[in-house]
Amino acid sequence: MKDLLQVFGTHGFDKDEQEQNEMILELLDEICKKDIEPYAQEMDEIGCSFDVETGKVAYPPQTYKILKLLCENDLMGLAIPEKYDGIGLSFSLVNACYERISRADAGTSLLFGLQNSSSDVIEAFGKEEAKEYYLPKLAHGEKIGGLLFTEPGSGSDLGSLKTKAVDHGDHYIINGSKNFITNSGIADTFLFLASTDPEKGSRGLTAFILDSKDNPGFKISRLEEKLGLHSNATGEVILEDAVIPKSNVLGEIGKGFSVVLYELSAARIGIAAQSVGIADAAYRKAVNYVKTRKQFGKTIESFQVTQFKMADLFTKIHTARLAYIAAARMKDKKMDFAEYASIAKLYASEIAQEVTYEAIQMHGGYGYIREYDVERHYRDARITPIYEGTNEVQRIVISRAEMAKNYSQE
Numbered sequence: 001m002k003d004l005l006q007v008f009g010t011h012g013f014d015k016d017e018q019e020q021n022e023m024i025l026e027l028l029d030e031i032c033k034k035d036i037e038p039y040a041q042e043m044d045e046i047g048c049s050f051d052v053e054t055g056k057v058a059y060p061p062q063t064y065k066i067l068k069l070l071c072e073n074d075l076m077g078l079a080i081p082e083k084y085d086g087i088g089l090s091f092s093l094v095n096a097c098y099e100r101i102s103r104a105d106a107g108t109s110l111l112f113g114l115q116n117s118s119s120d121v122i123e124a125f126g127k128e129e130a131k132e133y134y135l136p137k138l139a140h141g142e143k144i145g146g147l148l149f150t151e152p153g154s155g156s157d158l159g160s161l162k163t164k165a166v167d168h169g170d171h172y173i174i175n176g177s178k179n180f181i182t183n184s185g186i187a188d189t190f191l192f193l194a195s196t197d198p199e200k201g202s203r204g205l206t207a208f209i210l211d212s213k214d215n216p217g218f219k220i221s222r223l224e225e226k227l228g229l230h231s232n233a234t235g236e237v238i239l240e241d242a243v244i245p246k247s248n249v250l251g252e253i254g255k256g257f258s259v260v261l262y263e264l265s266a267a268r269i270g271i272a273a274q275s276v277g278i279a280d281a282a283y284r285k286a287v288n289y290v291k292t293r294k295q296f297g298k299t300i301e302s303f304q305v306t307q308f309k310m311a312d313l314f315t316k317i318h319t320a321r322l323a324y325i326a327a328a329r330m331k332d333k334k335m336d337f338a339e340y341a342s343i344a345k346l347y348a349s350e351i352a353q354e355v356t357y358e359a360i361q362m363h364g365g366y367g368y369i370r371e372y373d374v375e376r377h378y379r380d381a382r383i384t385p386i387y388e389g390t391n392e393v394q395r396i397v398i399s400r401a402e403m404a405k406n407y408s409q410e
């Protein structure tokens with residue numbers, strides 16, 4: 001990492017932020033090295049479990065310790081403005097942190113990633129009353145963020161969702177169901193999308209903050225068993241007469257789709273950072289392995305095919321990192337970043353597949369064995385071209401933005 005720091009400054013941060021950001025990254029590196037990475041395999045093995053009787057979700061014990069550490073060190077509210085008890089730093093810093101936690105453990109990184117997504121959207125679209133209530137709690141980790149968008153029948157096509165929010169004067173009553181919900185059992189402050197006017201389709205959607213605490217209409221009904229990200233619970237949520245006060249509406253009634261598009265664009269930069277973190281973890285393990293493993297009387301490293309593969313993989317990781325840094329910088333500078341967020345997510349998530357695949361290949365049979373821990377990165381990487389908009393959706397976003405341009409007249 002030092003080489004990139006020296007050439008660009010840490011992640012291209014502004015000069016006045018540089019010193020403080022480097023101190024924060026060093027602190028986070030310590031936590032990753034001592035408290036996350038050494039437990040990642042164990043957390044993957046233990047996974048998350050669900051008690052049908054009580055509806056409670058249990059995470060691996062280390063998850064709660066990590067969360068406490070991130071909160072105690074003020075790392076959960078890095079980009080929340082100081083006015084709301086946060087540290088008021090940049091989105092670029094948040095994503096540099098996201099990459100580092102993902103390098104240690106991708107499942108754990110989602111606690112950090114969704115905390116930032118939730119607070120960013122509440123700050124951008126929330127009513128002052130909601131900002132004053134939720135942002136300090138998110139900054140201190142007293143509340144944890146999540147996203148309640150996807151439904152069994154509506155994933156890429158969110159405009160077709162069925163969950164309804166009915167106006168009851170000073171609050172809405174919610175009925176419906178959501179699935180594939182990350183941070184289930186820990187999150188209680190969800191960005192939520194429902195229809196307030198079913199006849200209008202995607203123009204009848206409204207975004208809200210759904211607080212699941214003391215909200216008996218909110219129930220986790222099951223957890224999914226999945227390929228990777230075992231240290232994070234992915235749940236199904238049933239909403240039966242759940243209550244949302246009107247002060248928790250995000251943006252305007254009927255304009256929820258644009259709130260969600262903003263969230264998705266910003267979060268795609270985070271998934272790009274996460275993908276780079278996963279790829280880098282697998283790459284580093286491969287570099288270490290090929291230096292020690294000997295076949296035909298030589299280290300694997302000494303074969304030119306290995307050397308060229310390393311050159312290609314590192315070039316791709318570096319390029320993907322620059323792509324997400326560029327998109328994050330654009331967001332910090334209040335530029336239109338959506339297309340560049342999609343480019344970063346598309347590229348980083350695809351190279352994460354290749355890098356984790358090749359890292360296993362370079363380990364030979366040992367790469368397939370749990371003990372060597374590269375297979376965990378391979379499994380974790382597989383989600384990155386799927387969530388926060390599949391890569392087919394990213395291609396739609398990028399191609400639409402490109403086709404709207406008229407280069408010949410410039």
Ligand SMILES: Cc1cc2nc3c(=O)[nH]c(=O)nc-3n(C[C@H](O)[C@H](O)[C@H](O)COP(=O)(O)OP(=O)(O)OC[C@H]3O[C@@H](n4cnc5c(N)ncnc54)[C@H](O)[C@@H]3O)c2cc1C
Nearest residue numbers: 147148149150154155156180181182386387388389390392
């Ligand atoms: C582990 C995990 C965690 C998740 N976390 C959350 C969460 O916290 N909150 C949340 O709301 N959601 C979450 N999701 C849901 C995730 O965002 C969706 O799975 C994703 O958006 C895709 O939706 P889908 O699964 O319904 O696939 P579909 O939309 O059914 O897509 C199936 C295939 O069809 C393709 N396709 C669809 N439409 C088009 C088109 N117009 N053109 C070309 N191809 C198309 C897709 O690219 C994909 O390849 C999570 C999912 C997983 C697996």
